[in-house]
Amino acid sequence: MHALHVSDLTVSYDKKPVLEDVSFSIPNGSITGIIGPNGAGKSTLIKSILRLIPSITGEVKVYGEPYAQQKKLIGYVPQRSEVDWDFPTNALDVVLMGRYRHIGIFKRAKKAEITWARECLQKVGMLGYAERQISQLSGGQQQRVFLARALAQDAMVYFMDEPFSGVDAATERAIIQLMKNWKQEGKTVIVVHHDLQTVEDYFDHVLLLNKQLVDFGETPKVFTLENLEKTYGGKIAFLQKTPSTEKEHHAHGHLAFESE
Amino acid sequence: MDTLLSSLSNANFQWVLVGSLLLGFASGVIGSFVLLKKQSLISDAMAHAALPGVCIMFLIFEVKSIPILLIGAAITSFLATQAIQFIINKSRIKTDAAIGIIISVFFGFGIVLLTYIQQNSTGSQAGLDTFIFGQAASLVKSDVQLITGGAFLLVLISMLFFKEFKLTLFDPQFAKGIGLPVSFLNGLMLFLVVAIVVIGIQMVGVILIAALLITPPLAARYWTERLGVMAILAGIFGAISGVLGAVISTTIVGLPTGPVIVLSASFIFFISLLFGKKKGLVIRRVRQA
Amino acid sequence: MTYTLWIVITGCLVGLTCGVTGSLLVLRKMSMIADAISHTVLLGIVGAFFVTQSLNGVPMLIGAAIVGLLTAFFVETLHRSGVQSDAAIGVVFTSLFALGVVLIAFIGDQVHLDVQHALMGEIAFVPWNTLQIGGVSLGPVAVWMLGGVLFVNLLLIAIFYKEIKLSTFDPQYALLIGVPVVFIHYLLMIMVSLSTVASFDSVGAILVVAMLIVPGSTAYLLTDKFFTMLWMSGAIGILSALIGYGSAVYFNVSIAGSMASSTGILFILAFLFSPRHGLVFKRLRTT
Numbered sequence: 001m002h003a004l005h006v007s008d009l010t011v012s013y014d015k016k017p018v019l020e021d022v023s024f025s026i027p028n029g030s031i032t033g034i035i036g037p038n039g040a041g042k043s044t045l046i047k048s049i050l051r052l053i054p055s056i057t058g059e060v061k062v063y064g065e066p067y068a069q070q071k072k073l074i075g076y077v078p079q080r081s082e083v084d085w086d087f088p089t090n091a092l093d094v095v096l097m098g099r100y101r102h103i104g105i106f107k108r109a110k111k112a113e114i115t116w117a118r119e120c121l122q123k124v125g126m127l128g129y130a131e132r133q134i135s136q137l138s139g140g141q142q143q144r145v146f147l148a149r150a151l152a153q154d155a156m157v158y159f160m161d162e163p164f165s166g167v168d169a170a171t172e173r174a175i176i177q178l179m180k181n182w183k184q185e186g187k188t189v190i191v192v193h194h195d196l197q198t199v200e201d202y203f204d205h206v207l208l209l210n211k212q213l214v215d216f217g218e219t220p221k222v223f224t225l226e227n228l229e230k231t232y233g234g235k236i237a238f239l240q241k242t243p244s245t246e247k248e249h250h251a252h253g254h255l256a257f258e259s260e
Numbered sequence: 261m262d263t264l265l266s267s268l269s270n271a272n273f274q275w276v277l278v279g280s281l282l283l284g285f286a287s288g289v290i291g292s293f294v295l296l297k298k299q300s301l302i303s304d305a306m307a308h309a310a311l312p313g314v315c316i317m318f319l320i321f322e323v324k325s326i327p328i329l330l331i332g333a334a335i336t337s338f339l340a341t342q343a344i345q346f347i348i349n350k351s352r353i354k355t356d357a358a359i360g361i362i363i364s365v366f367f368g369f370g371i372v373l374l375t376y377i378q379q380n381s382t383g384s385q386a387g388l389d390t391f392i393f394g395q396a397a398s399l400v401k402s403d404v405q406l407i408t409g410g411a412f413l414l415v416l417i418s419m420l421f422f423k424e425f426k427l428t429l430f431d432p433q434f435a436k437g438i439g440l441p442v443s444f445l446n447g448l449m450l451f452l453v454v455a456i457v458v459i460g461i462q463m464v465g466v467i468l469i470a471a472l473l474i475t476p477p478l479a480a481r482y483w484t485e486r487l488g489v490m491a492i493l494a495g496i497f498g499a500i501s502g503v504l505g506a507v508i509s510t511t512i513v514g515l516p517t518g519p520v521i522v523l524s525a526s527f528i529f530f531i532s533l534l535f536g537k538k539k540g541l542v543i544r545r546v547r548q549a
Numbered sequence: 550m551t552y553t554l555w556i557v558i559t560g561c562l563v564g565l566t567c568g569v570t571g572s573l574l575v576l577r578k579m580s581m582i583a584d585a586i587s588h589t590v591l592l593g594i595v596g597a598f599f600v601t602q603s604l605n606g607v608p609m610l611i612g613a614a615i616v617g618l619l620t621a622f623f624v625e626t627l628h629r630s631g632v633q634s635d636a637a638i639g640v641v642f643t644s645l646f647a648l649g650v651v652l653i654a655f656i657g658d659q660v661h662l663d664v665q666h667a668l669m670g671e672i673a674f675v676p677w678n679t680l681q682i683g684g685v686s687l688g689p690v691a692v693w694m695l696g697g698v699l700f701v702n703l704l705l706i707a708i709f710y711k712e713i714k715l716s717t718f719d720p721q722y723a724l725l726i727g728v729p730v731v732f733i734h735y736l737l738m739i740m741v742s743l744s745t746v747a748s749f750d751s752v753g754a755i756l757v758v759a760m761l762i763v764p765g766s767t768a769y770l771l772t773d774k775f776f777t778m779l780w781m782s783g784a785i786g787i788l789s790a791l792i793g794y795g796s797a798v799y800f801n802v803s804i805a806g807s808m809a810s811s812t813g814i815l816f817i818l819a820f821l822f823s824p825r826h827g828l829v830f831k832r833l834r835t836t
Binding site: 101 | 724
C-alpha cells in the first residue's frame with residue numbers, strides 16, 4: 001500500500017510552468033527527501049499536493065483514496081519564515097491550533113486537548129516554554145513549536161518544508177528523532193531539503209526534482225552523481241573530505257555545486 | 261455649453277488649463293518613480309499630512325499667502341515620511357499600519373487646526389478648506405503661475421536625472437557600485453514627490469492628489485514595459501486627466517476639481533486595464549483563445 | 550446633560566466597535582484595506598440614496614456592506630492580475646471615493662449629505678436624530694445602529710474566534726486543516742464595512758480610519774496575547790473618544806478630528822513607554 005500517490009501533477013505560475021507532469025508513489029512508513037536546486041519547485045510540489053496552491057492537472061491519492069477524503073490524515077510543518085512570529089500568542093496556543101479539526105467549529109478547547117498539546121510540547125523538549133510568547137523564542141525553538149503542532153495533529157502522512165534551515169544542532173537532532181519515531185509508528189514523512197551532505201543520513205527515499213521528476217526511489221539507488229548532475233544541470237565538483245569541524249557525519253565528503 | 265465657451269475665452273481659465281496640464285504631466289512622470297519604488301500609499305500619507313502644515317503656517321503668520329502655506333505643507337509632508345520610517349524601524353508595527361496611523365492622525369490633527377482657525381480668526385480666511393478637495397475655479401493668477409512654473413521645473417529635474425533614477429530604482433547596489441550618489445538621488449526623488457503634492461493640493465486637494473501619482477503610471481504599465489515610455493505615457497495620461505478635470509469642474513457649478521480629475525484618470529486606467537497592449541485583460545483573453 | 554451624554558456614548562461606541570474590529574486588521578496587515586473601505590463606503594451610501602431616495606439606516610448599511618466587499622474584491626483581483634498591492638489599493642479607493650464625491654455634488658441640494666459631513670461627520674447633531682417608535686423617543690438612531698453593529702461584530706468574533714485567530718496567524722495551515730479562510734476574510738470585510746458606515750454618519754471617514762488602525766496598533770505594542778489585544782484595542786478606542794471629546798469642547802474644535810488626534814497621542818505614549826516594546830525601555834535594556 002502506498003501512503004501517497006501523485007500522478008501527472010502540473011503547476012504553472014503566470015503561464016510559466018513550475019512543475020510538469022510529476023508522478024510518483026511513496027511507500028508507507030518511509031522518510032523521503034525532496035531534493036533539487038533553488039527554483040526547482042520543491043515547496044510548490046508539496047503545496048500543490050496539499051491543495052494550498054492550485055494545480056492545472058494532477059491527481060493525489062492518500063492510502064488509495066482521493067486526497068479530499070483523506071485530509072484528516074495529513075500533517076504539515078510549513079517553513080518557519082512563512083508566518084509572522086510577532087503575532088500575539090504563546091507556544092501552547094500554537095500547538096493547540098493543530099487540534100482545531102478535532103475540537104470542531106464554534107467550540108473551545110477542552111482540558112483533554114490542552115493536556116495533549118502539553119504532551120506534544122514535552123516530546124520536542126519545549127514544555128518549559130508553553131506559556132512563552134512566540135516572538136521571544138529562538139529560531140530553533142519556533143521550529144520545535146511547529147513540530148509539536150504537527151505532532152498534535154496525530155496525522156499519518158507528514159509534510160515538512162525545509163525544517164532544518166536556520167536551526168541549532170539540538171533542534172536538528174530533535175527533528176531527526178521525531179522523524180524516526182514516526183517511521184517506527186508506521187507513519188510516512190516527506191521533507192523538502194536542500195543540504196545535500198545530510199541526505200544519505202536522513203532519508204531512506206529520495207525524490208530528485210527540477211521542474212520535472214528526475215528520479216525517485218531508495219536513496220542508495222537514486223542519490224548518485226549521475227542523477228545529481230541531471231538534477232542540478234551544472235558542473236559538479238566532488239571534493240575530497242574537507243576539514244569540517246562542525247559536523248562529523250560527512251563520511252562521503254563534500255558535494256559542491258556550481259550552477260551556471 | 262455657453263459657460264464652457266465663455267470660460268475658454270477667459271484669460272484666467274486659460275492659465276488654469278495650462279497649469280492643470282503641466283501638473284498632470286509632472287505627477288504622471290514622478291508617479292512612475294513612486295510606483296517602481298512601491299511607495300504609492302506613502303505618497304497618500306504625504307498628501308494627507310500636508311493639511312496640518314498649511315494650517316500651522318496660517319496660525320503662525322496669520323496671512324493666506326500661498327507660498328508660506330505651501331512651505332508648511334512641504335515640512336509636514338516630509339515629516340510624515342520620516343515618521344513612517346521611524347515607526348517601522350523602531351517598533352514591531354508593520355508598514356501598512358504605520359502608513360495608516362500617519363494618514364489618519366496627521367489628517368485628523370489638520371482638521372482640528374482647520375476648525376480652530378474657522379472658529380477663531382476674523383474675516384474670510386475660511387478658504388483653507390478648498391485644500392481638502394481642491395477647487396480650480398478659485399485659483400488666482402499667481403497660484404496658477406506657481407503651479408505651472410513648479411510643475412515645469414519638476415519635469416525638467418525628472419528628465420535631467422532620468423538615467424540615474426532608473427538605475428537607482430532598478431538596482432541600488434549596482435548604482436552605488438559604479439559611483440552614483442544613491443542617497444542623494446533617493447533624496448531628490450523624495451523631494452520631487454513632496455513638491456508635486458504641495459503644488460498640486462490647491463487644485464486637486466490633499467485627499468485625492470495621491471491618485472494623480474498612482475493611477476496614470478499604473479495605466480501606462482498596461483501599454484509598455486519600458487520605464488522611459490511609461491513615464492512619458494503616464495505624463496500624457498495625467499495631463500489629459502488634469503485638463504478634463506479643470507474643464508468639467510469649471511463648467512458644472514458645485515463640482516470639486518480633484519474628484520473629477522481622479523475620475524478621469526480612473527477612466528483611462530479602466531480602458532488600459534481592458535485593452536492595454538501588454539497586459540490588458542482583453543488581449544490576454546484573445547491570446548489564450 | 551443628556552445631550553452631552555449621547556455624544557459621549559456615540560464616540561465611545563465608535564471607539565469600541567472600530568477598535569476591536571480594527572485590531573484584527575492590524576494583525577492581518579490589512580490596515581490600508583480598512584483605510585480604503587472607510588473612504589469607499591461613501592459611494593455605498595450615495596448608491597443607497599439613489600435606490601431608496603432617502604438616507605435611511607438599513608439600506609445605507611446594505612449599500613456600505615456591498616461597496617466594502619466590492620472594494621476588497623477589486624483590490625484582490627487587481628493584485629492577482631499582477632499589480633502591486635499598495636498601488637491596487639490606491640487606485641481602487643481613490644476611484645470609488647471620487648465617484649462618491651462627484652455623485653454627492655449632484656444630489657447635494659436634495660439631501661443633507663455633503664462632503665464635509667462625509668469626512669468629519671456631525672456628531673453634534675447625533676442627539677437630535679432620534680429613533681421614534683409609536684411616538685416614543687428611544688434615543689439617537691446612531692447609538693442604536695452602532696450598538697447593533699457592535700453586537701453583530703462581537704457575536705461573529707465569539708463564534709469564529711479560533712478560526713479567525715488561526716487564519717490570521719498561519720492562513721496556509723488554516724486552509725490545510727479545513728478552516729474556511731476566504732469566508733473568514735470576507736466576513737471581516739463585512740464587519741469593517743458595517744462598523745464604518747455605522748460610525749460614518751456621526752464621526753466621518755477620518756475618525757473611522759483612525760479608530761480602526763491606531764488603537765489596534767497601540768494595543769499591539771502593549772500586549773503579546775491575542776485576546777488581550779482585542780479588548781485592549783476597544784478600551785483604547787473608548788479612551789481616545791473620551792479624551793478627544795474633552796479637548797474638542799475645551800478648544801472648541803472638530804470633535805472627530807480631536808478624537809483622531811487623541812488616538813495618535815495614545816499611540817505615541819505606547820510607542821515610547823510600553824514596558825516590553827516601547828522605545829524608552831528597549832533603550833534602557835540595551836544600555
